[in-house]
Each structure stands twice: as C-alpha cells, then as structure tokens.
Amino acid sequence: MRRLLLPVALSFAATAVFAQETAKPKPEDTEVWSPVPPVVTPAGAVTTPPPSDAIVLFDGKNLDQWVQVSDKSSAKWSVNGGILTVNKEKGVGNIETKKTFRNYQLHIEWRVPATIAGEGQGRGNSGIFLASTGTGDTGYELQVLDSYQNKTYVNGMAGSLYKQAIPLANPGLKPGEWQSYDVIWTAPTFNTDGSVKTPAYATVLFNGVLVENHFQLKGETLYIGPPVYKAYDRAPIKLQAHGDKSEPLSFRNIWARELP
Numbered sequence: 001m002r003r004l005l006l007p008v009a010l011s012f013a014a015t016a017v018f019a020q021e022t023a024k025p026k027p028e029d030t031e032v033w034s035p036v037p038p039v040v041t042p043a044g045a046v047t048t049p050p051p052s053d054a055i056v057l058f059d060g061k062n063l064d065q066w067v068q069v070s071d072k073s074s075a076k077w078s079v080n081g082g083i084l085t086v087n088k089e090k091g092v093g094n095i096e097t098k099k100t101f102r103n104y105q106l107h108i109e110w111r112v113p114a115t116i117a118g119e120g121q122g123r124g125n126s127g128i129f130l131a132s133t134g135t136g137d138t139g140y141e142l143q144v145l146d147s148y149q150n151k152t153y154v155n156g157m158a159g160s161l162y163k164q165a166i167p168l169a170n171p172g173l174k175p176g177e178w179q180s181y182d183v184i185w186t187a188p189t190f191n192t193d194g195s196v197k198t199p200a201y202a203t204v205l206f207n208g209v210l211v212e213n214h215f216q217l218k219g220e221t222l223y224i225g226p227p228v229y230k231a232y233d234r235a236p237i238k239l240q241a242h243g244d245k246s247e248p249l250s251f252r253n254i255w256a257r258e259l260p
Helices: 002-022
Strands: 055-058 066-068 078-080 083-085 095-097 104-111 126-132 139-144 178-186 196-198 201-206 209-216 250-258
Touching: 104 126, 126 178, 139 201
Parallel strands: none
Antiparallel strands: 055 250, 066 095, 078 083, 083 250, 104 178, 104 250, 126 139, 178 201, 201 209
16 A cells, blocks of 8 residues: 555645646736726816925926836926827836825826727726836836726726725716826835835825725735735836827826825
C-alpha cells in the first residue's frame, strides 16, 4: 500500500498546481450587473462657476495646471473653443494636475461626442482619478462613460466609483450633451507602518443628482482583482485617456476647493 501512496500524492499535487494555474483572476470576476440603478431625468448639467476660494484647474484657456502623467512634461491634450479634449495619439496618455490634494470639493463638466459609436465599456470611456497615486491608471477612479441607454456592468457605469460603488441612480444625458460631476473627496490616512488609519470616502452628484452618498472605498481602483490600499500623503487629480476606439471625450469648467 505504501508504494501506491507516492504516485497518488503526486497526482493530487499536480492537480492542485494545475488548478492554481488555470484559475487566474479575470476582469469579469469583479463586474457586478445588478441591481440596475433607476433612470432619473435631470434638468441638465450643473454649470457652476468657481467660487472665490477655488483653485481653477481649467478655465478654457490653457493647460498650465496640468502635466503628462508619464513624464511630468507639459500636458498634450487639445484646447479649442474653451474645451479640453482627450488626445488619443499613441504615447500621449493620461494627464494630471501639477498641484496635489488631500481633501477637496471638485466640479468638472464632461461631454461624450454626439457621434459616439460602440457599446458597453467601449462607448465614451474615460475616468477622473480623484487621487492619482502613480503612472498609468492607478489611484481612485470615478468612471466617465456614456450611460444613456448603454448596458454595462453597473459598478462600471457613469457615476460609479469604478469596480466598487454602484450609482444610486442613472441621470446620464444623451451623447453630445454636457454633463457634470460635483464631488466631495475625503482622502484616506495611514499609520506609520502603511496600514489604513481612516478609509477614503466620496460623495458624488451627477447632473445634480446624488449618486454616491459618502461611500467608503475599500482601496484603490483595480481592473483585475479586489481593491487594495497603498499609503500616500497627497496626490494629483488625473484625467484618463482610455485608449478605446470611440471618439474622444471633452471637459470644461474644472475647479477644486481644498477642505480641512
């Protein structure tokens, strides 16, 4: 009997290794498709001018407040007619603010082109990283997407804190119409050993409709796998050049107010 145990044990070990190798995490593992938020028809985008204490991040004139994420050179997105448009040329990528933030209030307006094509996540995809903690798509992402009659996983639709928070409602407007986010961001804090002292929170109004109510985040945005925290002190705000084949998005009237 003992002579048979070794081959059997080796067989079980090989099976276990094979199972581990084939069970690699997939993006679909963290996609949630229900409950689908109710559709709400808003009055339109909230176009709030910056108050007296605001830090104006984009006033339609230039990109002096922004840099390329990759190498911190001058931002290379286009400014035309008071509008900032994603540059989808190869090698350009994301941009972020020169200034870093902890807690703040943010106002930003965005528009999906009226000529948008595609479906799901390939339809006007971008993102606002409320804290950009590194190069690429790292940090805490508020999703930008055409969510007007466009089916996708609900923790990846417009107004979601990507792969974490499902919006309370869907007040998305038709492609070609300006839309707005108003955000209250409470940054996480960390102990000296890098462990979480207090988590991050976000409140989001989408076209004037509350879609995230002081939501407690579980960590940074990850496309594959569960969110995790990584210690940081202050961070820029980042705009994403997603790289899909749909027409590029545009932004305008971006400002922030630092909070205690």
